[in-house]
Amino acid sequence: MENVIMAITIDPRSIHAPEVQTILTKHGCIIKTRVGLHEVSENSCSEQGLIILHIQSNLDEIKNLENELTGIEGVKVKYMTL
Known part of the structure; x- marks a missing residue:
């Protein structure tokens, strides 16, 4: 089990936030x-x-989450393992 802090940026937020939420x-x-x-x-x-x-x-599940999020235009993801 890994402990990860992930930062997600969304731009434009009003358009992409619903898909990110899903x-x-x-x-x-x-x-x-x-x-x-x-x-x-x-x-x-x-x-x-x-x-x-x-x-x-x-890490496999974390990578899956990252890949799904970065598949959305305007979404960027960075993370670090603690």
Whole structure:
């Protein structure tokens, strides 16, 4: 079992977030913690999103998650094993 911190960027967030959410739900059993961030002001909501995940799983499943996410245009993934 590996402990991984994964950072996911989504741009444009409003278009691709639903598909990202579907993939994260599919892999929900390996996600220990999820934090979603995007810039918000009184007059606007940023199109750039950032999701930070703490994942506990084997590297094959982590790679599957990464591959599904990077298959979406506008989504980038980076992770590190702890």
